[in-house]
Amino acid sequence: MLNQLAGVGIGLLLALAVGSALLARARHAAALTYGASALICLALAGIALQALGAGGAPGVALELRVGMPLARTQLGFDALSAAFAVIVNLASAIVSVGAIGLGRHVREQQRVLPFYPAFIAGMNVVLLAQDAFSFLIGWEFMSLASWALVVSDDCSDSNRRAGLVYLIMATGGALTLLLAFGVLAGPDGGYAFGQMRQATAFAPAAIVLVLALIGAGSKAGLVPLHAWLPLAHPAAPSHVSALMSGVMTKVAVYGFIRIVFDLSGPPAWWWSIPVLLAAAATALLGVLHALMEQDLKRMLAYSTVENIGIIFIGLGLALTFKANGMAVAAALAIVAAIFHGFNHSLFKSLLFLGSGAVLHATGERDMQRLGGLIHRMPLTALAFLAGCVAISALPPFNGFASEWLTFQAILLSPQLPQWIPRLLVPAVGATLACSAALAAACSVRAFGSTFLGRARSEPAAGAGETDPWSLGAMLVLAALCLLAGVLPGLVIDSLGSVSELVVQGRLAPQSGQPWLGIAPVDAQRGAYNGLLVFVMIASAAAVTALIARRFASHALRRSAAWDCGFPEPSPLAQYTPGGFAQPIRRVFGSVVFRAREQVSMPGPGDTGPARLRVELHDTVWDALYAPVVRAVDATAGYLNALQFLTIRKYLAVVFIALIVLLVIIGTSR
């Protein structure tokens, strides 16, 4: 029954896409489309929550008579897809509400509206698919719809380039997934997931691991396949960026879990090594890039890369533990990963909506030109601050809970029998700690330079509070972040059936813990009580405020002005985001970014300013992608001559090809 309802929901989304394509120029088309998307997503989230509560697939899967020959399209929930469907649809619903406000500002509605519901429908098809064909069709649908959204504003060169890079990477990723399913299907070619679980693969399962890591990793933004992500995510309108960053990456994570944990049989212990290495590199590189970035939305996109790293660290740990039969530890790691995915979908959507609000209020994405917005947009600032606290993994918000769970899993690594993961996992943990600290610095920098201080530019000084729809969406997201952080036990318990399905293990139910706390392994090893921390923080703050108000002296005192770090009245003399990142750039930059600083002093008598020039390189792009681009360019330039041959020369080319083939036949016999 739930499967059928979910199918109806997807059908409604597709119908909405068609309808809004026809009526995109109508007056309230945007508000209607986003509103309807929000309602459908909310319903889908409710259905998925039901399915998750029931632990998977009550009733039969929804079979459709459409799709590939020899393979019926099967849609249905199991615990894993239900969990991710909750994540995807909940965030999509709230973002859609915000989009009612933010989406009005898009110039050409007909280029955004039809693809928005189609994009959400594609993601839902991926999650519900019970066979490889519908999975891949949904995957491509999601990729192409989001590509269309990325290039919806194709006025700037950078957006067009982002679209091109994204399209290439998405196609490559889908191709590798196709190959992975081909290997999994085995010689009999059973493409339903049920058949795949039983099939004997005709190639080593490690090939599947590599293909899944490339295919799903490129969509999620795993280093070094992340190159498209910081280009494409910010290029889309802000509410779409929220979906792409907050939600679509989770679909990629789902794809990885589905293939590696569910379909490809019992893992070998060394499978986790490439996953952990890539994940640790992703976390660290992502946050370092985010710290160097001046553009608010690009900074958020890089921070998505970092969070994907954290999620994949959890997945890598779960692989190790599962391979060694440590079911509870594996359950802890996978719950931590999915929990962090859920959290990231909330706070990243919140932050992108906030950046969209800032963008529309000021027309600026460059943090260097913002500042002081807390006075003009107080509620946006409050919601954004909540998002920043959550993403920095500070209690009592949700980011802390999931990262704490990940660290609990890391602390179980000494029980592993192999020495390589025993050495590797703590190193990964150190990297994770380092990137968590850097992420905190990153959000301090983002919030500080955007909302605090004084306005650095004219538009920032004249900004006004954003519309009530997006404000409401942001505040709801902030409240959910707080709620998930205060009551993590609820989330952990509801993910029990998922870990049962994926790693055949289950954490002890947390609802029995006193005061709504959590103690995933046992109370001696580690326990956390979000509620207690929240109450403590709240009461301490209240008491301090009370003391300050009640008992402090009310007498006024006039004294000479302390210049407070502002000897110059110009707002340009404030601490800049570039300056804030400089110490970190000096520590990591020379290796990771090949950073170079150059100070050019004006000559004697010259009244011009001294200049500091910073040169940063994207080392991954330079090392991996630039050679490919150059090779393609050179080959294309070389082959271009073939376009302008004479008829006789074309004939000669055919003739020579024929001769060569004949020679090959003649000599090979």
Add this chain to the structure above:
Amino acid sequence: MSPIEADVAHFLAGSLVLVSFLLLYQDRMFALLNTFALHACVLAFSVGWQAWVQGAPHLFITALIALVFKGVVIPVALHRIVVRLGIHGTLESAVSIGPTMLFGMGLVALSVIVMLPVTEAAGAFVREDLSFALSVVLLGLLMMVTRRNAVSQVIGFMSLENGLVLAATGARGMPLVVEISVAFSVLIAFIVIGIFLFRIRERFDTVDVQVLDMSRGESS
């Protein structure tokens, strides 16, 4: 098939290859047309001999088509076109005659090397016939590639087609319909190409295809 019959068939098919070399060697317009007529006649004889040997009367029709159309009608018509256009003169070649001939010999060797192992299942006679036919096809292509003049390219194309007919009759069993349609397509190709020749001539005052390329803004 008695040895003498096979020998005659080989002799005729081999002659066709030889005449293909003659075609490659020609550097004057009328001589080229006459040689092509000879090419078609040899083909007609070869097909006729096959018809006699195999006892396949429909092959006589093929032979007749080859003799009438390719041996008489097309050469005469091309002859008249050439006279009317006033383009009889020496033919320019992109690659000079000597290397072309050497290369052609290489092609014959190649087709023998390729064909003999590939068709092991077939009878000895068919195998050699097929390698002769492939040689004729390759030599026709070689002519199209190495000649600059549009008329020689047309002749090259038609000699290539003769090679196909030879292969088909040797392989016993090409239905008449196919042969007639092939004959018609060649005729239509001839008409189209003839019209093209006139048009090219009208516009460019020459049928040297290099001039056409120059008019596209390129030179080679």
